[in-house]
Amino acid sequence: MPDRMFMRQALSQAHNAWALGEVPVGALVVLEGQVIATGFNQPIGSQDPTAHAEVMALRAAANILGNYRLPGCELYVTLEPCAMCVGAMMHARIARVVFGAPDPKTGACGSVLNLFEQEKLNHHTSVTGGVMADECGAVLREFFAERRAGGQNRPPLPNFEP
Secondary structure, three states, rough: OOHHHHHHHHHHHHHHHOOOOOOOEEEEEEEOOOEEEEEEOOOHHOOOOOOOOHHHHHHOOOOOOHOOOOOOOEEEEEEEEEEEEEHHHHHHOOEEEEEEEOOOOOOOOOOOOOOOOOOOOOOEEEOOOOOHHHHHHHHHHHHHHHHHOOOOOOOOOOOOOO
């Protein structure tokens, strides 16, 4: 099944994020059955709150195709996208989104809300959720368990003198 094959590749991207200490979420953009771009979470290292895996993959695909609109493209991601990422996908005119694990806290493809089903919005994308959900969820659970066991916390904020 192609969805599982592409999700395995997205999981590989998630491991790239983990290796950098980022929350392990990976994504890729597929056009006509071919991976054209990949991305993984990088907000901590890049100091960019928009550097989610989906946004990184969308940016790369837009650069490759020379257009911010990506009609006919599918986006695979290991975790249900948040509202920001769904908004970016709508602007890019992604045809289909396939996600792995649901996100009960920020999922915008049905877990918390479903932005793609909002009739008043101008673009509607097909959504397939739960592809390799157990595997995708396990990566996240293992990452956070390791982080808690190691006592890794956010680095201290620098001191600012008024």
